[in-house]
Amino acid sequence: MCGIVGYIGPRDATPIILNGLKRLEYRGYDSAGIAVLENSHIEVRRDAGKLNRLVSMVEGAPLSGNLGIGHTRWATHGEPNAKNAHPHIGSTGEVVVVHNGIVENFLELRDELIAEGTTLHSETDSEIIVHLIEKFLSTESDLLSASRKAFSLLKGHHGIVVISSKEPDKIIASRIGNAGGVVFGYGENEMFVASDLPAILEHTRRVSFLETHQIAVVTRDGVEAQTFEGEPVELETENISWDPVAAEKGEYRHFMQKEIHEQVRSITDTISGRVDFEKGKIILPQLNLTKEFANQIDRIILIACGTAYYAAMVGKVLIENIARIPVEVDVASEFRYRDPIINDRTVVIAISQSGETADTLAAMAEGKKRGATLWSIVNAIGSQAMRIADGYISMQTGPEIGVASTKAYSAPLVDQYMLAILLADLREVITEQERRALVEDLRHLPELVGQVLSRENQYMQVAHALKDSLNCIYLGRGINMPTAFEGALKLKEISYIHAEGYPGGEMKHGPIALFDKDLPVVVIATQDQWYDKMISQIEQTKARGAPVIAMATDGDKLIPPLADHVIWIPEVSWMLSPVLTVIPLQILAYHIAAIRGLDVDQPRNLAKSVTVE
Numbered sequence: 001m002c003g004i005v006g007y008i009g010p011r012d013a014t015p016i017i018l019n020g021l022k023r024l025e026y027r028g029y030d031s032a033g034i035a036v037l038e039n040s041h042i043e044v045r046r047d048a049g050k051l052n053r054l055v056s057m058v059e060g061a062p063l064s065g066n067l068g069i070g071h072t073r074w075a076t077h078g079e080p081n082a083k084n085a086h087p088h089i090g091s092t093g094e095v096v097v098v099h100n101g102i103v104e105n106f107l108e109l110r111d112e113l114i115a116e117g118t119t120l121h122s123e124t125d126s127e128i129i130v131h132l133i134e135k136f137l138s139t140e141s142d143l144l145s146a147s148r149k150a151f152s153l154l155k156g157h158h159g160i161v162v163i164s165s166k167e168p169d170k171i172i173a174s175r176i177g178n179a180g181g182v183v184f185g186y187g188e189n190e191m192f193v194a195s196d197l198p199a200i201l202e203h204t205r206r207v208s209f210l211e212t213h214q215i216a217v218v219t220r221d222g223v224e225a226q227t228f229e230g231e232p233v234e235l236e237t238e239n240i241s242w243d244p245v246a247a248e249k250g251e252y253r254h255f256m257q258k259e260i261h262e263q264v265r266s267i268t269d270t271i272s273g274r275v276d277f278e279k280g281k282i283i284l285p286q287l288n289l290t291k292e293f294a295n296q297i298d299r300i301i302l303i304a305c306g307t308a309y310y311a312a313m314v315g316k317v318l319i320e321n322i323a324r325i326p327v328e329v330d331v332a333s334e335f336r337y338r339d340p341i342i343n344d345r346t347v348v349i350a351i352s353q354s355g356e357t358a359d360t361l362a363a364m365a366e367g368k369k370r371g372a373t374l375w376s377i378v379n380a381i382g383s384q385a386m387r388i389a390d391g392y393i394s395m396q397t398g399p400e401i402g403v404a405s406t407k408a409y410s411a412p413l414v415d416q417y418m419l420a421i422l423l424a425d426l427r428e429v430i431t432e433q434e435r436r437a438l439v440e441d442l443r444h445l446p447e448l449v450g451q452v453l454s455r456e457n458q459y460m461q462v463a464h465a466l467k468d469s470l471n472c473i474y475l476g477r478g479i480n481m482p483t484a485f486e487g488a489l490k491l492k493e494i495s496y497i498h499a500e501g502y503p504g505g506e507m508k509h510g511p512i513a514l515f516d517k518d519l520p521v522v523v524i525a526t527q528d529q530w531y532d533k534m535i536s537q538i539e540q541t542k543a544r545g546a547p548v549i550a551m552a553t554d555g556d557k558l559i560p561p562l563a564d565h566v567i568w569i570p571e572v573s574w575m576l577s578p579v580l581t582v583i584p585l586q587i588l589a590y591h592i593a594a595i596r597g598l599d600v601d602q603p604r605n606l607a608k609s610v611t612v613e
């Protein structure tokens with residue numbers, strides 16, 4: 001989710017690039033950098049922190065040139081600091097690269113480069129790209145050929161932009177997969193390159209886009225694109241009418257809707273580089289987990305707040321079922337007051353999108369103080385929850401702007417699933433066949449997420465039916481009991497409708513007294529081991545005259561006659577079902593709030609990161 005800006009033309013590149021990066025800051029960043037060709041030499045400025053730190057650095061050490069590239073980084077590999085910031089510079093200093101995406105085969109390519117004598121200066125996956133280009137420059141005729149050869153080795157999704165002091169009249173740009181776009185802006189005797197439209201629109205509205213596995217040479221006169229096989233590609237230009245702010249959300253009205261729809265990519269990215277599908281193995285190097293330690297663990301305590309707490313509730317089911325390790329789940333703000341029983345065989349795992357939630361950080365400190373090993377599952381790399389942990393798993397979803405958490409709920413579900421498999425593997429509590437089956441289920445998950453997202457219009461119809469409700473109850477059981485809590489939280493925090501999630505079995509112990517024709521009840525009744533119980537729940541709810549919105553697995557025959565509305569989702573393994581079941585509830589809450597004309601991205605009284613206790 002990084003920001004990329006490039007310029008070639010008669011004007012000074014520096015202010016154009018810095019202003020362009022500023023337009024992309026909504027994408028979040030934790031470090032930034034710029035490279036400009038100045039008197040046949042490439043000058044680079046880069047630093048950790050917000051963009052204005054880079055601006056100050058450049059004011060103190062100005063750059064002047066007509067060719068340059070810039071980058072704001074959302075870290076996935078390596079802490080946000082100067083040496084990990086882009087642009088990355090090759091050994092000769094003649095080639096620099098900025099990159100958006102994750103090199104899935106980073107370790108393998110890095111080891112090959114090191115074996116060939118290359119010295120790497122950062123912890124990032126991106127740096128290997130510039131060294132690969134330099135490697136191929138010794139055999140290929142020009143920067144384009146060397147870049148194409150380097151890019152064809154990369155697995156994963158990428159947006160890449162390159163300049164060289166040896167070929168000062170061009171920028172090379174390429175797109176592989178879906179790591180954000182590569183867009184070209186057409187000026188008068190000047191050209192712009194960016195990862196997103198907002199960086200370009202103040203200069204020109206005539207643009208074109210690269211498609212996947214295409215590479216382009218950008219000069220002052222225009223763009224020449226081709227496939228990786230060298231076939232010329234005619235890029236279609238179009239005129240953009242969007243205003244820059246609207247362009248930040250793309251075709252979506254709100255960041256929340258955009259982030260809901262980013263879940264195919266964010267689930268892909270959170271899996272990326274961590275699953276060897278051929279061997280059926282999970283790799284989580286950021287955890288620093290050894291077989292010996294994995295076999296020492298006798299208890300795991302998951303701590304989190306809000307949405308992250310509900311994700312932890314799912315994690316308990318996954319880790320206990322797969323790895324057979326006892327798991328407790330605590331609301332972080334309660335954890336430290338219960339005098340928790342902890343020893344050196346306890347692992348405390350904090351889940352946090354922002355990594356800065358005060359309650360969660362305080363609970364982490366309590367766990368550490370009592371001798372636990374501390375892990376965290378965080379989205380914001382370089383955040384406190386990452387830095388103070390003994391090991392971490394980055395969610396890798398890219399920045400989440402909407403206050404209501406969506407992709408940073410589904411990603412940690414997958415992260416905990418992968419963690420459970422890894423722990424089970426190291427503790428030898430599952431067979432190779434069982435492990436391979438669990439890993440194989442991950443392969444199809446992004447595609448299933450895409451199927452659910454494609455049904456947004458169906459779910460919107462239910463939103464229209466519920467938009468004037470005053471209250472709502474969500475019921476779920478087993479692994480989808482937390483989904484009921486999360487679905488209710490989504491509705492209440494952005495639509496201000498009072499909503500409660502309940503364990504399905506609890507309904508008869510009190511809440512059913514509330515049930516009447518004015519209380520819609522959302523029942524998660526997908527086909528799993530709790531299905532029959534949920535069917536009888538639907539019948540009991542109907543008997544009280546309450547409207548039923550049932551979530552069902554495609555092809556279900558029992559539910560349609562019973563429910564007032566059916567929310568369909570595709571068949572999926574029960575352990576991964578919470579990744580799918582939450583999405584219609586996110587969409588439902590979003591559209592109800594949007595129909596009610598509320599500030600979806602910044603609901604009243606809320607903050608994206610609650611840094612106070």
Ligand code: AGP
Pocket residue numbers: 305306307308351352353354355356357360403404405406493607608609610
């Ligand atoms: C969820 O939609 C809310 N924004 C809130 O409950 C959030 O999940 C909670 O504050 C925890 O935030 P964190 O993941 O950044 O720690």
